[in-house]
Amino acid sequence: MVRKLILDTDPGGDDIFSILWLLSFLKHKNIDLLAITTAAGNVPARNTFNAACQILRLSEVDDIVVGRGVALPEQLFSHASHIHGSDGMGNLSQTLPPGRRRFADSPPSEKLIIDLLNRYPGEVTIVGIAPLTNLAIAENQAPGTLRKAKEIVIMGGAFNVPGNVTPVAEFNIAFNVKAAQQVFASRSDMVMLPLDVTRQLVFTSEMIADLVADYPESKLVEFMAKLVEFLTRTSLEHRETKGERGFVIHDAVAIAYLFYPELLTFKRGQVMIETQGKFTTGQTLLDNRHGVKSGFNAWVATAVDSHNLMACLVQDLTSLVERVHHN
Numbered sequence: 577m578v579r580k581l582i583l584d585t586d587p588g589g590d591d592i593f594s595i596l597w598l599l600s601f602l603k604h605k606n607i608d609l610l611a612i613t614t615a616a617g618n619v620p621a622r623n624t625f626n627a628a629c630q631i632l633r634l635s636e637v638d639d640i641v642v643g644r645g646v647a648l649p650e651q652l653f654s655h656a657s658h659i660h661g662s663d664g665m666g667n668l669s670q671t672l673p674p675g676r677r678r679f680a681d682s683p684p685s686e687k688l689i690i691d692l693l694n695r696y697p698g699e700v701t702i703v704g705i706a707p708l709t710n711l712a713i714a715e716n717q718a719p720g721t722l723r724k725a726k727e728i729v730i731m732g733g734a735f736n737v738p739g740n741v742t743p744v745a746e747f748n749i750a751f752n753v754k755a756a757q758q759v760f761a762s763r764s765d766m767v768m769l770p771l772d773v774t775r776q777l778v779f780t781s782e783m784i785a786d787l788v789a790d791y792p793e794s795k796l797v798e799f800m801a802k803l804v805e806f807l808t809r810t811s812l813e814h815r816e817t818k819g820e821r822g823f824v825i826h827d828a829v830a831i832a833y834l835f836y837p838e839l840l841t842f843k844r845g846q847v848m849i850e851t852q853g854k855f856t857t858g859q860t861l862l863d864n865r866h867g868v869k870s871g872f873n874a875w876v877a878t879a880v881d882s883h884n885l886m887a888c889l890v891q892d893l894t895s896l897v898e899r900v901h902h903n
């Protein structure tokens with residue numbers, strides 16, 4: 577059976593590697609990537625759109641629809657260009673050919689989500705690696721939309737570890753906390769991949785050293801190497817990697833869930849999202865008390881086999897590069 581996917585993303589360095597990982601499966605696994613829907617997040621909406629389009633072109637994948645996100649005027653938290661560069665691509669966008677799509681001519685992300693879920697009810701997995709703005713707008717415009725997805729998988733939240741934008745809040749949830757609350761209210765089977773597992777995924781230059789040596793002419797490999805270098809610098813400045821030379825590839829865990837689910841362990845429970853805290857807005861809570869629970873809305877990842885995950889990622893990126901260069 578062909579698996580139909582929508583990737584909702586805000587590139588973002590870890591988004592870019594996750595897009596590349598997903599593209600590595602396009603030709604040899606039974607997946608149909610129906611759309612990439614971009615959202616404001618790591619950088620503003622126009623930049624995340626452009627980044628997605630440039631990555632598609634660099635990977636020689638031109639037949640994927642890309643949705644544009646809305647600009648968000650009043651956010652509690654600002655973008656994360658201090659980590660990802662002002663273009664979301666480590667300030668490398670000028671070194672790459674422009675994407676083949678224009679922001680103004682492209683369909684709104686929420687419209688793509690509504691249309692595709694109506695066209696294939698019960699068949700589409702939404703993979704959300706961005707603030708949940710697009711999903712919430714889709715649900716607002718057409719109530720019941722998100723229930724038509726086969727599954728919604730999101731990278732977001734922090735439970736037994738500190739947050740990454742406040743002491744308790746994770747970026748994708750905190751950036752648009754109302755949207756997150758709404759999306760979690762839409763279903764009883766959200767799949768949630770929090771910082772508890774993603775923090776263990778550190779991507780380093782060494783992991784693509786063989787690719788750099790084997791493909792000295794490759795624009796794709798050159799870009800990957802420079803992006804890792806950029807993200808390594810900003811991650812060390814923000815003390816994200818225990819001093820290790822690398823960056824935390826948070827969003828990749830969502831791709832791992834799709835293709836290597838055995839790498840993750842889950843707990844089912846009721847996820848609550850704080851929207852009114854004086855200091856704690858954006859915090860995610862999971863009731864760990866014993867006894868009768870009030871209900872369930874999510875599967876929350878509690879453990880990951882990080883060694884195996886990184887090995888799979890590196891191997892699959894290698895197969896993508898081989899495909900692009902033997903075309």
Ligand SMILES: [Ca+2]
Nearest residue numbers: 588591705706
């Ligand atoms: Ca992201």
